[in-house]
Amino acid sequence: MNTVATLRQPIPRRTLHDELVDRLREMIHVGELAAGEKIPEKALCEQFQVSRTPLREALKVLAADGLVRLTPNRGASVAALTLQDLEEVFPIIATLEGLSGELACRRISDPEIAEIREMHEEMVRRYEARDLPEYFRLNQAIHRAILESAGNTSLQSVYDNLAGRISRARYVANMSPARWERAVAEHCEILAALEDRDGERLGRVLREHVMTKLATVRQSLAEPA
Amino acid sequence: MNTVATLRQPIPRRTLHDELVDRLREMIHVGELAAGEKIPEKALCEQFQVSRTPLREALKVLAADGLVRLTPNRGASVAALTLQDLEEVFPIIATLEGLSGELACRRISDPEIAEIREMHEEMVRRYEARDLPEYFRLNQAIHRAILESAGNTSLQSVYDNLAGRISRARYVANMSPARWERAVAEHCEILAALEDRDGERLGRVLREHVMTKLATVRQSLAEPA
């Protein structure tokens, strides 16, 4: 059934550089390419079995995204995020998430709200079960759903780019029980504002929620690993 | 005097792809590479007297920035900005400018404020003399100064990237006398809020100011050229 429909669709193409952008991004996110480290161009070409051209093109893109630093004649390294970087980027992300909340309230449908409520309730159950990875996944899905409900693809794109820069820091930050409880409370407020379609309140709560996360990350960085 | 100091400084390097990014960006801004048009890769290499490699690298970067569209096996074209794109990007820019105003009020110095006031006053004189190009230049300089006073280089970078996408649309939009008068009034309010270091008010006024510009652009697009 599905196969017949697929056969009559355009054949998707993907350039090597595009594929490499995604792979390198993921490698940075999971720490396989560590912050501050030189990017081993030759080794990566061998690993991926591609020539240097598409890999270098991919690195240019990642540099434009801020994930990678290019130094002329010295190659590329993974951008090392300082606390200063985080202090700069989080307010921007907070502001953009606030905007996405405001825009979402103008156009979100009842089924979309219901879906977010479902995810929220499951997330709370994961919290109560102390299942952090699944809680984290659902948490991200809720933020993603709100962003998509905003219906602004440019906002999604800008947000994704910035979020990609700090994804590693967010991923490894430890959350204390008190902060976790607070985060859940904030999410209840997010859902309430969303159900009321109160854009201003949702925008404010989302901004505060993200800035709370910055405090978590900041504290995590201050502790010895 | 200055020459001796310069001689003992590191020798700056610039890769071709980096230079080409800037040149192509400018060519798009001034309309030399028109929206929707194919980018003539071969001709540009001849014009700039470079090989295809750095040019293709530059195009990848511009594509990541949203200025250029890459279609596999069909090459690159200048992204055609639809009204939808503008409707999406302007609110983001407005939000980011609002944030820059808030951040600036937290840390701007008296000399910085004085400099912005000077520019403002000169801009008003240019308005009264009906000198639009110079008014536009000063207008941009004021926004730039506020953004820099925010002291957030990530914000500058994100803002510049977005502003670069819509720079052509802004540049060609016609401003009616009524809108011009309103823009000047808004700038007076911007300066007042800045001098009061009232971050919330400045943020709000800057957001409105940018959204007013969207209305100008929108109207300009609705009129036959």
Next chain:
DNA sequence: AAACTTTATATTGTATTCATTATTCACGTC
């Protein structure tokens, strides 16, 4: 042993070449 110089090797940036894909042109058929 430390510092300096020279040589060898590796890496980086760019140019050129190769293979594939797309577009255009020419020709034949209906």
Next chain:
DNA sequence: GACGTGAATAATGAATACAATATAAAGTTT
């Protein structure tokens, strides 16, 4: 004239080659 097919040409993506720069290793001097 419209349509289809095949050949020729151009453009695109990637691989390879070349030149320049940086780094490491070896040799020499103090």
